[in-house]
Amino acid sequence: MEYIVEMLNIRKEFPGVLANDNVTIQLKQGEILALLGENGAGKSTLMSILFGLYHLDKGMIKVRGKEVSINNPNDANNLGIGMVHQHFQLVETFTVTENIIMGVEDGFVLNRKTAGNKIKKLSVQYGLNINPNEKIENISVGMQQRVEILKMLYRNAEVLIFDEPTAVLTPQEIHELMQIMRNLIKDGKSIILITHKLKEIKEIADICTVIRRGKVIGTVDVEKTTLMQMAEMMVGREISFSVEKGEYKAGDTVLEIENLNVLNNQKTLGLKNFSLGVKRGEILGVAGVEGNGQTELVEAITGLRKIESGSVKIHSKDITKYSIRRRNEAGLAHIPEDRQKFGLVMDYDLGENFVLKTYYQEPYSKNGFLKKDVIDKHAEKIIADFDVRAGKGVKSPAWALSGGNQQKAILGREIDLDTDLLIAVQPTRGLDVGAIEYIHKRLVEQRDSGKAVLLVSLELDEIMDLSDRIAVVNSGELIELVDNDESIDENDIGLMMAGVKRGEQQ
Amino acid sequence: MKKDYTGVIKSLGAVFLGLLAGAVLMAAVGANPIKGYIYLFQGGFKSFERLGNVFAISTALILTGLSVAFAFRTGLFNIGASGQMLMGGLAATAVALTFDNLPRIILLPFMFIVALLGGALWGIIPGLLKAKFNVHEVVATIMMNWIAYWIVYYTVKAYFTAGLETETASISAAAQLRLPWLTDFLNGSYLNMGILIAIGSVIIIKLILDKTTLGYELKAVGFNRHAARYAGIKVNRSIILSMMIAGGLAGLAGLTYYTGYSINMQIGVLPVQGFDGIAVALLGATTPWGVFFAATFFGLLHAGKGFMSANTVIPPQIADTIIAIIIYFTATSLFIEKLWVRFKTKRAETKKIKSGGDE
Structure with missing residues (x-):
C-alpha cells in the first residue's frame, strides 16, 4: 500500500540544538502512527515541520507520493493535514460553530445555519456528540478537544496530528477519545499520535516510531512489541514499572x-x-x-x-x-x-x-x-x-x-x-x-x-x-x-x- | 559567573538611536550636528556651575525614577509619582513655612519626614484599593495625581500665599536644602543636599531589593503572586508596602524639588518629573544605579539645551525631542533586545562555522 505522508531524512537545527537528525517517518492511509519520545526528544519539532510552522533544513516531505513544500499551516490544510494542538486554539466566548468556521467563513455574511448543519452531520458521523450552538466557555475540556477535531474535519483533513491529546483528559474522556479515533480510521482517515504514554500506544496505534534526542531509534509494529521494549527504546535504559515498596507499617x-x-x-x-x-x-x-x-x-x-x-x-x-x-x-x-x-x-x-x-x-x-x-x-x-x-x-x-x-x-x-x-x-x-x-x-x-x-x-x-x-x-x-x-x-x-x-x- | 549586560546594552542602544535621530533633526534645521552636540555637552560640563546644575536637575528625576522602578520590580505600575511628589512637597513646604523659627538641624529632618510620609500616604491609598478591591493601580494613581493637584491648589491659596496668588511664600534660608558654601563653590549652582538624599535612596533601595527578606518578598509577589501566597507571604500587605515605599520616594522628590531646586511651590502644575520618572525607570532598566545614570543623562540634556540653542540655530526643543525619541526607543526596547540577541547568535554561529564544529 502507498504511503499517504512521508517525511524523509528530515534535519532541523536550532541554535545549539539539533532537534531532528535524519528522521524518517512513514504513514499509511487508515493507520495510526504513534510518535513516541521523552519531552524534548524532537517529536513536536517534527510535527511542526509537517504542519508548516517550521522550515526543514534538509530532507523531503511527500504527500500521496508527491514531493510537497509546506511553508505555513494553510499549505498543510490544503494538503489535508490538520493538527489538534495540546493547547487548544479556541475563542472562549464564541460558540462551537463560530470557532469551527473561523478562517473559512465563505463570503461576507456568516451562514451559521449551513455551517451548523454540516458540523452536526460530522459530529454524528464520528460519534463526537457536540452541540454546535454551545459556547466554548460552557463545555468541558474533553468537549473542547472534540471541537478542535471537528475544526480539522470541517476543513476536510485526511491526516490528523494529535499532540499529546490525553494529557488534559479524564480516564473516561480518554476512553471516548480512543473510540473517536477508531471511528476516524474506519472512515479512511489517518492519524499521527504524539505521546509518551505507552499504554495508549498499545491500545490504539498500529506502528510506533521512537525518537530519542532527535534521532529515530526504531519503528516497530505495536502488536509485536511489549510496553517494556518500547519504554527501553524511548529512554535508552531499563525502566522499572513496578515501584519497590517496603512493608506497610502505619504509625500514628x-x-x-x-x-x-x-x-x-x-x-x-x-x-x-x-x-x-x-x-x-x-x-x-x-x-x-x-x-x-x-x-x-x-x-x-x-x-x-x-x-x-x-x-x-x-x-x-x-x-x-x-x-x-x-x-x-x-x-x-x-x-x-x-x-x-x-x-x-x-x-x-x-x-x-x-x-x-x-x-x-x-x-x-x-x-x-x-x-x-x-x-x-x-x-x-x-x-x-x-x-x-x-x-x-x-x-x-x-x-x-x-x-x-x-x-x-x-x-x-x-x-x-x-x-x-x-x-x-x-x-x-x-x-x-x-x-x-x-x-x-x-x-x-x-x-x-x-x-x-x-x-x-x-x-x-x-x-x-x-x-x-x-x-x-x-x-x-x-x-x-x-x-x-x-x-x-x-x-x-x-x-x-x-x-x-x-x-x-x- | 558572567554578568548579564543585556539591560545596559539595551539602554545604551536607545540613547545612541535617540542621539542619532537628534543629529538628523539638527541637520534638517540646517545646523551641524557635531557642533550641536559639542555645545549641548559643553552646556552640561563646561563649568562647575553647569555640572552642578546637571545633578540639581537630575535629583528629583532620580527619586521619581526610583519610585517607578521600585514599583515595577514588585509588579506594580506607579503612574502617581507626580501626585506623590506634590504631596511630599506640600507637606515639606507647609512645615518649612509654619515652623520657620525652628533650628535648621531640627527643621530639615522634620521636613524630610513629612515629605516621606506625604508621598507614602499617596502611595498607600492606591495600594489599599488594589489589595482590598482589586482596583488597578494605574487608574488609582492617575486619579490620586489630580486629587493632589487640587489639594495643592486650594491649600496653598488658602494658607500659604504671600503676594502672588499662584504660589507659596518663599521658604526661609534655614528651610532650604541649599548649602551656601556649596552654592558659592559651584558659582551659584542650584545643586543642594537633595542629591545626597537621592544617592542615599539609590543605595538603600538597591540594598532592599537585593539583600533583604523584604525585597525578596516584594519581588516574589511582583513576579508571581500565586507562588508567593503558596509560600506563606502576605500578598496584600506586600502590595500596600510596595506602593508605600514607591510613594515615599516620590515624596522625597517633592522635598528636593520644592525646597531645594526651587524655594516655593506654584499651584496649577502637575510636576513633569513624575512622568519623566517612568522614562528614567525604563531607560535605567529598573535597576537603582541604572536609574541614577539615566536621570543624570536626562539632567545633562536639560542643562545643556539652553547653551546649545544660544550658540547655534538649533532650537532648545531639539533636546526635548531627543529625550522623547530615547523614551520611544526604550519603550520599544524589545526591538533593540531582538537585534542584540540576533547579533549575538549570529556571532556564535560564525564562530562555530569557523571552528568547523558540528556536534
Missing part, C-alpha cells in the same frame, strides 16, 4: 480532617462533610475524576482556601484558623498541582526558589538580610540530592528548566523541609517516564522513612501503584476509603469514582 495519625465543608469557585459546596486521616508510614491516595473536590481538599488543608466548617489537625494540633505560613511551620510540605503557577517563581533562580518558604528563617537570613552564600550552598545540596539538571546550576532561573527538572526542584525543596506530612498533588503531570520513575521512588522513600504522604492524582495507575490506602472522591464526598490490596482492582475504583460504592456494585 499525622493529618486529621474532620467534617470539612469548603466552597468551590462557583460558591457551592465543593467538599461536603469530608473526614480523612493520614498516618505515618503510608501513602494515602485520593482518586477521582478531575473537579470532584480534590482541589478544594488540598487548598483547605494548605490554607489557600477558606474553610466553612470542620477542622484540620496536624499532630492533633488544630490548624484550621492558621495562616498559610503558620501551617507550613506546623509541619506541612506541599507539592502543588500547578508547578509554574504555584510551585515556583519562574524569574527567581534556583537558589531563591529553594528558600521560598524558609527565606525568613535562620540560617537563610539574619535580621532581615538574606545570606546569599548559605542560600546557594543549600541550593547546591538540593540540586545534587535530587538530580536537578540546570545549565547554570544555582543561578539558573526556574523558567530555563525543563518540566521534569522544575518538578524535581519542587520535590527537593518540599522534601528538604523534612516535615511529617507531605501533600503531593499530580506530582508527575506531563512528565516523561524517566522523571516519573524518579519521583515515584522519592515519594515511596518518604513513606518508608515514616512520613505521612497524601497523594492526589488523576492518574489512576499512579494511585494504584503507590498508595497503601485509597480514598475515592465524587462530587466532594468521600465515597469509600479502601486498603489497596489484592481484593481491589482498577475497575472497582473506576466505579467508585463514578459514585458507586462497593456494596452497590454488581
